[in-house]
Amino acid sequence: MSDQIKDINEDIRWAKINEDVLRSMENPRMGYWISVVVCLGLLSLAVGAEIYQYKTGIGVANLNWPQMWGLYIATFIFWIGMSHSGTLLSAILHITHADWRKPIYRFAEAMTTFTLMTAGLFPIIHLGRLWNMYWVLPYYSDRGIWPNFRSPLVWDAFAISTYLTSSALFLYIGSIPDLAICRDNARGWRKKLYTLLSLGWRGDDRQWRHFRKAYLVMACFLIPLAVSVHSIVSSDFAMSIMPGWHVTTFPPYFVAGALYSGCAGIITLFVLLRYYFRFEDYMTLAILDKTCKLTFAIAMVWTYLNLIEFSSVWYGHDMVAKELLISKFTGPYSPYFWAMLFFGSVVPFAMAFEKIRRSIRAMFIVSILLNIGMWLERWMIVAPTLSMSYEPFAFDVSWPSWVQWFIVLGSFGWFGLLFLIFVKIIPSVSMYEVKEMVFHRRHLAHKAIAEVMHQRTGDAKPVGGAGLEGAKP
C-alpha cells in the first residue's frame, strides 16, 4: 500500500465512487454495533454521574476551594479545540485550492459539529445551578436583567452557539449534492428523508452556481469565526488576572493548539474510517502524508508559542507567575506537564519521517498520543493556576473524583455515538468533490488540456508533476 504516490487514482469510475461511498451507509456490520454499545456504555456512565452530581451538588466532583474548575473546563477546551480542524480542512484549504482535502473534509466537518455539541455540554455540566443556565443569554425579561456583557463566559455562549449553528449549516450545505445521490439510490424511509434533505437538488447549472457561491461565502465566514471562537475561549483565562492565565499570547496559542488537536483527531478518524469502510481508494496514503505534514507544521507553531510563553514569564520577572512556571516543571503537576511537553512537542517529530507518515498503524498511535498531549495541555492550563496563585494560604492540590472522570469519558462516548449515527446518515466521503478531484486530475494528466486549464483562474496547477506522469509525449 505504501506505493500510493498519487492523491487519488484518476482512473476511478464515477459509478465506483457512488458504490463505495453508498456502501458505507448500508446495514451496519458487527464492528459498528460493538462501537455503538461501547459508546452507549461510556455515555451511560456519564449520565449516571451527572444525575448524581445534579442531585447532590457539584462537590461530589471533588471540585473545592480553591480548585473551583477542573476537568470539565479542561475537557471543554479540548473539544472546542477539536472542532477547529474541520474548518481548517473545509474552509481554509477550500479557499487556498488545496484539492487533496476533498476526500477527507466531510467527516472533518462532521467532527466540527459533533465536537461542538460535546463541548457545549461541559459549561452546562459544570454550573452549580445548571437549571438557570439560560440566564447567560440576552433574552428580554420583565425584570430588565441582562447578562454581564463584560464577562468572557457570555462571549463564550455567543461564540459557541454561533459556531455550532454555522458549522452545522456548512456541513449540511456541503452535503446537499451528495444527499441527492443518496436520494436517487435509496428506498423506503431513507428515500423520504433524503428527498426532504436534498431540497430538490437536480444538479443543473443554476443550482451548482448558487451552491458554489453559498459554499464559498460560508467558507469565508467560517474562517474568522473559528479563529475568534478559540480566541474567545482563551479569554476565559487571558481576561483574568491569575498567574499562568493572564497571558497575552493565549489567543494564538489556543488557536494553534486547537488546530493541532483537531488535525490529530482527523488522522485518528481517517484511519478508522479507512479501515472500517475500506476507503483505501479515497483516503489514500498520499493524503494521509499531507495531513501529517500539516499537523507537523502546526505542532511546531504550538511548540514555538509554548516557548514564547515560558520565556516571557521567565524574563518578565513577575515573581508569582515565575513561581507558578517553576512549579509546573517541578511541582505536583510536573509529571503531567512533562508528559504534555513530550506528547505535544517531541512525539510530532515522528511525523518528520515519511515512513511513519505513510504507516497507518503508526499514525493511528501517534495521533492518539498527540491528542492525549493536547488534553493534558488544557488540564495543565486550568489546574496549576488554581492550585497556586497569589494567596499562599490557598495553595492546594486536588485530584478529580470519579464523577469528573466518568463525565469526561462519557463525552467521548457521546461524540462517538453522534459520529456513528452520522456515518450512516450522511456520506462520510464527499462523492461529488471526489469526482471533481478525479476529473481534474484526469484532465491534468493530458498535457494539452492541462495547458488550457492553467489559463483559467482559480484552477489548481499541476503539483510536482504527480499528475503529469500519465501524459503522453
Next chain:
Amino acid sequence: MSLENILTDWSRYRKGLEQGGFHDYEHMWGMVIDLDKCTGCGACVVACYAENNLAVVGKDRFADGHAMHWLRIERYWDEPDLGEGRVAEYQHHGASFLPMHCQQCNAATCEPVCPVAATYHTPDGLNAQVYNRCIGSRYCSNNCPYRLRYFNFFSYYESSWPAPLHMQLNPDLTVRDKGVMEKCTFCVQRIRAAKDKAQMEDRKLTDGEFQPACVQTCPTSAMTFGDILDLHNPGKGVENTRAAALWRKHEVELGKTRQTKQDPDLRGYRIFEGLNTDPKVLFLERVREV
C-alpha cells in the same frame, strides 16, 4: 444593568476606576485591621458564623476544601534565617495571624467576569453578591486573587444546623442552597438596618452606629469599621470616621497600586495592592522586636 443603562451611560460605565468608579457613591464602607492587636483568637470567625448563617460543614468536608468561612484567620510561620544556612523551626514570636475576609475591592476582579452580573458594585461601595442570580460558574472565585469567595458545593441546610440549632439562625438574611457563591458582605443586613433607621429618623448615619459582627466581637479591638468615602469624595458619606482617620494617618490612598509613604512608622498596607484591585481593607503591620 439594563440595556438602556448601557446605552445612555456607556462612557460613564467604561471609565471605571480612574474616575472613582462608575457610581456616585453614597458610602464607601471600609475597614482597618491592626495586626499588632490581633491575637488570632478566632472570635471574629465564630461571630461571622453566627451572624451570617454560615454552614458548618464538618471536619471531613473542611479538609476537602468545602469550608464556608467568610472570615478566616490565616496563620503563617515565618522561617527566619539565622545565618549560615540555618533556619529556625518556629518564629521566636510565634505565628503571624492574618484575618482575611472579602476586601470589598473598588476595582473588584470578580465583578467583570460574572456572566450573569450576580456580583456587582453597590453605591455603598460594597461588592455585593446576589444569591438568587448566581448560576454557579465559579469564575469570580477563580479570579479573586485573595481566594475569599466560597461556593456551596452541597446543600448544607439540613446537616449543618441539626435541631434545635436551626433556631439560632439569623432571620435577617437567607440560608444559601447548593450551587451558589457567597462571601463576606460586611454584614450588609446591619448596614441596611442602620440606614433604614437613619432614614426613618431623618438624619445622617453616624460613625460607630453599627458594626459588622467581627468588629463588634474582636476582644482586642483590632478591627475598625467605617465609612471612608471622605478619602475619595471629601464631604460625602459619614464624616470624620475613625476608619478614615486611620487611613489618613497611615497615608494610604485609595486608587493607587503603590503608596509613596517614606516614614517607617506608618504601618498601613493593603494586600496585593499592586494588582490594582484597590481593596478597602487596610492592614496595619505587626511590629516586632528584632
